[in-house]
Amino acid sequence: MKNPTTNDLDPAVRKRILERVREINHRLLVRLEAVAIDLNHDRHLAALGGIDGIEREIGEMRSFLLLLP
Numbered sequence: 001m002k003n004p005t006t007n008d009l010d011p012a013v014r015k016r017i018l019e020r021v022r023e024i025n026h027r028l029l030v031r032l033e034a035v036a037i038d039l040n041h042d043r044h045l046a047a048l049g050g051i052d053g054i055e056r057e058i059g060e061m062r063s064f065l066l067l068l069p
Contacts, residue, residue, distance in 0.1 A: 009069060017064050024061040028054065 035050035 014068065017067055021061055021064050024057055024064070028057055028061070 031050055031054065035047045038044075038046040038050060
């Protein structure tokens with residue numbers, strides 16, 4: 001059995017990571033679309049609510065992407 005290297009990643013694991021990143025990305029796009037609509041209707045408080053906590057989701061997405069070689 002060969003020793004794993006940092007570039008070795010089970011294809012199934014890689015696929016699952018990318019699926020998770022796509023899910024997060026989709027949620028972010030939906031949220032930002034709603035924020036854009038709120039801003040177009042001068043609803044700044046709704047827009048603020050829409051972006052509340054978005055940094056956490058971006059950070060989660062970034063963490064998953066960093067797992068990939």
